[in-house]
Amino acid sequence: MTTFPQGFLWGGATAANQIEGAFNEGGKGLSIQDVMPNGLATPPTEEPTEDNLKLKGIDFYHTYVEDIALFAEMGFKTFRFSIAWSRIFPNGDEQEPNEEGLAFYDRVLDELEKHGIEPLVTLSHYETPLGLARQYGGWRNREMIGFFTHYAETVFNRYKGRIRYWLTFNEINAVLHNPFMAGGIEVPRSELSESELYQAVHHELVASALATKIAHEIDSENQVGCMVIAVPRYGITPDPKDQLAAQQRSHSDYAFGDIHVRGYYPGYLLRELREKGVELDITDADREALTNTVDFVSFSYYMSVCEAYDPENYSTGGGNIIGGVSNPTLEASEWGWQIDPIGLRIVLNDFWDRWQKPLFIVENGLGAKDVLVSDPDAADGHTVEDDYRISYLNDHLVQVGEAIADGVELLGYTTWGPIDLVSASTAQMSKRYGFIYVDRNDDGSGTLKRYKKKSFNWFRDVIASNGETLQG
Numbered sequence: 001m002t003t004f005p006q007g008f009l010w011g012g013a014t015a016a017n018q019i020e021g022a023f024n025e026g027g028k029g030l031s032i033q034d035v036m037p038n039g040l041a042t043p044p045t046e047e048p049t050e051d052n053l054k055l056k057g058i059d060f061y062h063t064y065v066e067d068i069a070l071f072a073e074m075g076f077k078t079f080r081f082s083i084a085w086s087r088i089f090p091n092g093d094e095q096e097p098n099e100e101g102l103a104f105y106d107r108v109l110d111e112l113e114k115h116g117i118e119p120l121v122t123l124s125h126y127e128t129p130l131g132l133a134r135q136y137g138g139w140r141n142r143e144m145i146g147f148f149t150h151y152a153e154t155v156f157n158r159y160k161g162r163i164r165y166w167l168t169f170n171e172i173n174a175v176l177h178n179p180f181m182a183g184g185i186e187v188p189r190s191e192l193s194e195s196e197l198y199q200a201v202h203h204e205l206v207a208s209a210l211a212t213k214i215a216h217e218i219d220s221e222n223q224v225g226c227m228v229i230a231v232p233r234y235g236i237t238p239d240p241k242d243q244l245a246a247q248q249r250s251h252s253d254y255a256f257g258d259i260h261v262r263g264y265y266p267g268y269l270l271r272e273l274r275e276k277g278v279e280l281d282i283t284d285a286d287r288e289a290l291t292n293t294v295d296f297v298s299f300s301y302y303m304s305v306c307e308a309y310d311p312e313n314y315s316t317g318g319g320n321i322i323g324g325v326s327n328p329t330l331e332a333s334e335w336g337w338q339i340d341p342i343g344l345r346i347v348l349n350d351f352w353d354r355w356q357k358p359l360f361i362v363e364n365g366l367g368a369k370d371v372l373v374s375d376p377d378a379a380d381g382h383t384v385e386d387d388y389r390i391s392y393l394n395d396h397l398v399q400v401g402e403a404i405a406d407g408v409e410l411l412g413y414t415t416w417g418p419i420d421l422v423s424a425s426t427a428q429m430s431k432r433y434g435f436i437y438v439d440r441n442d443d444g445s446g447t448l449k450r451y452k453k454k455s456f457n458w459f460r461d462v463i464a465s466n467g468e469t470l471q472g
């Protein structure tokens, strides 16, 4: 494989709420994640509870120096992390930021600079300050736009010249499926009207566009991307009705990229809203704001689904945010996510053809149950023989190489969870994605010690060879 361009940004991706811990240190306020001990499985609790593994995470708040050194040892060119909004504005509506929170990310950036690793920073990764969710109703409320842009402006100014690549909202299309996690809206999806939901979507889209504008004004070097969940949707049969169902369902994901890239609502979405009787409050200022389009499109990719005009006649499969009709030709992970490396090539070509904007794969990986075994050759005496992870990542990267050969412009590739972290959907530790094993169990026990898995050296070699060692 010789297709990966020089300067390709290889690395790993994380989110503050899944790694940092220290949920009440350094002046941090609570975020919605601090009251989600079971991920998406149960409604939020009133207060943080001790069984929420995210309160301690993998303790990155205290171990970032050693962890970043391990990423450097693998040769990372980039590291994606999120800024915990509630570290900077503890309740979310303050005027003055929390200096201790800002200083923490300065120290993280110091380490990255020391190792020549380019930061890739998400402003909001499923971690709306709890104060904004509970006092303001989350993104249903137009006031959220001002709170978010004030936060964005604060960090753009603070880290000017130190952070070049920014993502506004993680998986912004997830708000349609999980309004609390993705939108800070504490009303079950089933009880939210379509108007309330799409109004919240609209507020996030306007906030994203305004943040893009501010980023460019503060530093013309800033590169801002949107971030969407990419799930290719195949018609379950060649019947045009199934193909149309697949296209229409795809529109609900495309809409977010279309608006971020083109700067206005696409016709198919306007029709859908009309037919649902949704009337949105869209001001002239909002329309103007949306014209501030992104520099690149980033996405997560884990799986694909099938669609049918009569889905009740088929079995359905899982995913953390988006599910669909099962594909009989594909295997699934232990959590039921259907594994589809070729789907990644399809997504890359599809997005490139549609938007002609540089793309960035900012999440991809396999959540699996790992077993730590003794290994006399390993420095720490233990490792994980994770050939299944190597095989998953190799096969996806081979398809990435094919897409680049197809002409797709791709900035980089960051695997999800390069170090084991707490799962977003299930809040488990045992759903592991990392090249680095973290000794922590679902019951909270464990030393938090780090061990290199077999995939650690494998990914180091892939990066060092710029993809040459991949097996096609």
Ligand code: BG6
Pocket (backbone or CB within 6 Å): 015, 018, 170, 171, 300, 320, 321, 363, 367, 416, 422, 423, 424, 425, 426, 431
């Ligand atoms: C993405 C999220 O949906 O998938 C991450 O951006 C998340 O936060 C990742 O962790 C994997 O999902 P899960 O549920 O296995 O943690």
